Amino acid sequence: MNTLIALVLGAVVLVLWVSKAFEHEIQITKERDPAAKSTLEILLLYPGLHAVIWHRLAHFLWKKNVPFFPRFISQIARFFTGIEIHPGAQIGKGLFIDHGMGVVIGETAIVGNDVVLFQGVTLGGTGKETGKRHPTLGDNIVVGAGAKVLGNIEIGPNSYIGANAVVLKNVPSNTTVVGVPGRVTRQEGRKIDILMDHVHVLDPVSQNLRDFHQRIMKLEQKAQISVRDENLDEPDIAA
């Protein structure tokens, strides 16, 4: 009987401590997820929060150069939550991972404050870089379901990465990026449509069409100038 009481008391103390230590994360979850009903529900049923809690412990041990256990904790967390965060990743305050399954965050990734990641997001490497090879996300960024942000690139604060986008280039702040490869559709609140990746996206046919268009415009300008010159040469009949 005494053991049972001690266990219940221990569980209550643990819940209270975690809810205090992760107050900001719980608050952000309530703000970002209309389905989140209570603190207790978030504490017990949100795998994103569980993954962040496990990661804090793993990252602490990683920084102390403890061998094996940081990765071990990260794999335990992955088993229970479906979210794999490498212990080396630097995660800011208020990370909210919604649904979570399939999220992967690489070793040298840096995630700012109040970032939202949906299921299936990868903050990964391209496989071609060494050293810092994962992305850096600023504050207050949302990465949509299934999006892949790859390489040592920077995503500016307040940006939105659309669902299933593949982002390989730096993204400025206050920008929405969608598609494969990522293209900017909105910047500073204005709707625009600029291809981000000029090297890989432009195809020769569209490039030729663009050249033709420019040549036609130049010819039109020349034609207008010569018509205007002809009009100047003509005698003024009215006079």
Ligand SMILES: CC(C)(COP(=O)(O)OP(=O)(O)OC[C@H]1O[C@@H](n2cnc3c(N)ncnc32)[C@H](O)[C@@H]1OP(=O)(O)O)[C@@H](O)C(=O)NCCC(=O)NCCS
């Ligand atoms: C990117 C997103 C935020 C929309 O941003 P927005 O600036 O409001 O974009 P708009 O709706 O004005 O769309 C702009 C263009 O991008 C296209 N677009 C929008 N989202 C897209 C996406 N994820 N992938 C590809 N194209 C997309 C639109 O069709 C539109 O194209 P058009 O200009 O040719 O018509 C949203 O579509 C998105 O992807 N959200 C992620 C949500 C998510 O992951 N939820 C998970 C819930 S479990």
